[in-house]
Amino acid sequence: MPAQERVGIGVVGGGLMGRELAAAIGRWAALSDHPVRPVLTAVCDLDPEVLAWFDRVETVRLRTADHRELLADDGVDVVYLAVPHHLHERLYLDTVAAGKDFLGEKPFGIDLPAARRIVAAVEASTVFARCSSEMPFFPGAQQVVAALGDGAVGRVIEADASFLHSSDLDVGKPINWKRQAATCGRIGVMGDLGMHVAHVPLRLGWRPERVYAVLQDLVVQRPDGRGGTAPCDTWDNATLHTWVSDGRGPFPLTLQTKRIAPGEMNTWRLRVLGMDGGLEFSTAAPKTVRRFAVRDGRQVWEHAQTGSQSVFPTITGGIFEFGFADAILQMWAAYLAERAGALGDRFGCATPREALASHELFDAALRSAASGRAEPL
Ligand SMILES: NC(=O)c1ccc[n+]([C@@H]2O[C@H](COP(=O)([O-])OP(=O)(O)OC[C@H]3O[C@@H](n4cnc5c(N)ncnc54)[C@H](O)[C@@H]3O)[C@@H](O)[C@H]2O)c1
Numbered sequence: 377m378p379a380q381e382r383v384g385i386g387v388v389g390g391g392l393m394g395r396e397l398a399a400a401i402g403r404w405a406a407l408s409d410h411p412v413r414p415v416l417t418a419v420c421d422l423d424p425e426v427l428a429w430f431d432r433v434e435t436v437r438l439r440t441a442d443h444r445e446l447l448a449d450d451g452v453d454v455v456y457l458a459v460p461h462h463l464h465e466r467l468y469l470d471t472v473a474a475g476k477d478f479l480g481e482k483p484f485g486i487d488l489p490a491a492r493r494i495v496a497a498v499e500a501s502t503v504f505a506r507c508s509s510e511m512p513f514f515p516g517a518q519q520v521v522a523a524l525g526d527g528a529v530g531r532v533i534e535a536d537a538s539f540l541h542s543s544d545l546d547v548g549k550p551i552n553w554k555r556q557a558a559t560c561g562r563i564g565v566m567g568d569l570g571m572h573v574a575h576v577p578l579r580l581g582w583r584p585e586r587v588y589a590v591l592q593d594l595v596v597q598r599p600d601g602r603g604g605t606a607p608c609d610t611w612d613n614a615t616l617h618t619w620v621s622d623g624r625g626p627f628p629l630t631l632q633t634k635r636i637a638p639g640e641m642n643t644w645r646l647r648v649l650g651m652d653g654g655l656e657f658s659t660a661a662p663k664t665v666r667r668f669a670v671r672d673g674r675q676v677w678e679h680a681q682t683g684s685q686s687v688f689p690t691i692t693g694g695i696f697e698f699g700f701a702d703a704i705l706q707m708w709a710a711y712l713a714e715r716a717g718a719l720g721d722r723f724g725c726a727t728p729r730e731a732l733a734s735h736e737l738f739d740a741a742l743r744s745a746a747s748g749r750a751e752p753l
């Protein structure tokens with residue numbers, strides 16, 4: 377194998393997702409043949425306990441509460457920005473100004489104006505930036521994307537992309553930054569889960585021109601963790617009805633993002649029905665892709681086993697199971713390969729333009745919820 381290029385990584389925001397990246401880098405050797413070797417060198421977080429967690433990563437030599445110190449560090453080539461949404465604009469713009477490449481967490485700005493300013497700054501620079509969205513790297517999702525590219529379903533009748541959670545069924549769950557508009561954004565659940573459902577449709581060229589949105593705020597206050605309550609003023613559930621076209625004709629695309637979908641723990645699903653066949657992948661059954669066909673006059677849904685292999689080959693046995701942590705590894709493999717000019721025709725991370733397109737959709741969804749009508753993007 378040719379020598380791997382060493383790339384120093386700095387994490388800003390070492391919470392849930394910052395630690396997932398640390399763990400993914402620890403498993404990098406699982407990739408059979410990758411041009412880059414990431415090394416986690418620096419971490420920034422305001423919380424001393426979070427910084428202390430990174431003591432277990434031997435290569436981390438800078439721990440700081442000031443992201444400007446991390447951005448000025450010569451040992452950091454790429455920054456992972458994984459902070460609450462109200463901080464995206466300031467930190468992403470500071471990262472561009474520092475000339476550092478970055479993978480920014482979704483939604484890439486708290487709202488459409490912030491996303492516009494971030495994307496404009498990225499495009500006016502030479503910085504290589506992408507937006508986080510790992511679920512399409514599940515092998516089953518990749519197999520659906522490939523089959524759609526081969527025209528497997530023929531003329532599309534309808535498509536549905538969903539990301540469904542249910543832990544908010546528990547009304548005793550304390551408030552956090554993701555459930556308040558000031559820190560999560562007025563788009564609420566769409567900011568949390570929307571990029572995940574928009575990534576594949578946008579990559580397939582399915583661009584909504586109008587949206588009719590059904591938004592629900594089911595839980596309006598939550599325990600504040602200090603014996604009182606706090607307002608929970610974000611949309612819990614969002615169903616976006618849109619029309620798109622793939623060149624063979626228009627069809628309805630429904631995008632669902634829900635925090636309160638009973639029975640669904642972390643279900644990402646893509647279902648496309650066409651005149652010649654159907655395809656469905658759901659992380660609720662991560663080992664199978666369902667395919668619809670009419671055979672000998674009979675309507676058949678069949679289950680095809682996906683195996684473990686995704687975009688970048690791994691040493692993992694082909695028959696073994698794939699999971700969330702593998703999707704994070706694959707997303708980072710795609711980011712660093714593309715940065716190195718070695719992605720080829722493989723599936724890449726969501727682009728800043730795709731993140732902006734998702735914000736245009738969510739912004740129109742807010743207008744639709746207010747007007748009660750379908751709204752143009
Ligand atoms: N890709 C995914 O599957 C996925 C999943 C969850 C969250 N996210 C996204 O990741 C981002 C972070 O979410 P999370 O769940 O990791 O949140 P989190 O609350 O677990 O972690 C955020 C961290 O940022 C730190 N922080 C706050 N202000 C900071 C500052 N000024 N400088 C440095 N650190 C600061 C906090 O102390 C905290 O440790 C959000 O954009 C969220 O939408 C993505």
